[in-house]
Amino acid sequence: MTDHAHGDHATDSTEKTVTNRTMDVVVALAFMGLAAVVMSDSWRIGARWASDGPEAGYFPFYVGLLMFIASAGTLATALFTKHPDLGNFVDRSQLKSVMQVLVPTCIYVGLIFVLGIYLASAIFIAFFMWWLGKYPIAKIIPVSIGVPLMLFMMFEVWFLVPLPKGPLETALGY
Incomplete structure (x- = not known):
């Protein structure tokens, strides 16, 4: 084999697919969507404090809220950082x-x-x-x-x- 053939093989296995930044954005948006569904459904079934204690959706609502906030932080970091991680997520x-x-x-x-x-x-x-x-x-x-x-x-x-x-x-x- 020639050196050129070896170089082509190496390029195939390390060719860029998607950046770490793009995956951070996609995963953050997916988790924000999931968190929004959890919060919405928890609110529907009752996410307030009732006279006898927390309603059924109280704790799931706040878990969803924390998940949403953490994902929004990840999204903001990925989008607005001065030095984004543009490395290859996966070859x-x-x-x-x-x-x-x-x-x-x-x-x-x-x-x-x-x-x-x-x-x-x-x-x-x-x-x-x-x-x-x-x-x-x-x-x-x-x-x-x-x-x-x-x-x-x-x-x-x-x-x-x-x-x-x-x-x-x-x-x-x-």
Whole structure:
């Protein structure tokens, strides 16, 4: 390989994606939005001090208010500092690693609603063992079936805590 080829590879893995400042702004705005929802709903259910003590939304309202103020401080710092952090938040190789976990996890969450938590978990575990772990099928099958089965026993049978069911559990009468 030529030196130019090595340079291109290094550029690919460290190429800028988004700055730390941009991520500070995005996360601060997201938390401010979440805090506003918490405060609004807490106010709706009652966030005042009643004759018998605090109403149901009193403490959540003030937690939301503190969260909003802290996030506003982060936002102001990110926007108005004289020396903003314009460093790279994540390089492409790091982003690829995160996405290799994030995308299948989002699919897993979606599958919970369609297949139920136990079957979706078996598929999720098997997929990760095969794709990222490179385990042989002889190890994948018992683990991907055994873990959801043990979770089923623990939650549904021993603790009597129902978790989201899918068509398989329904067909089996659970």
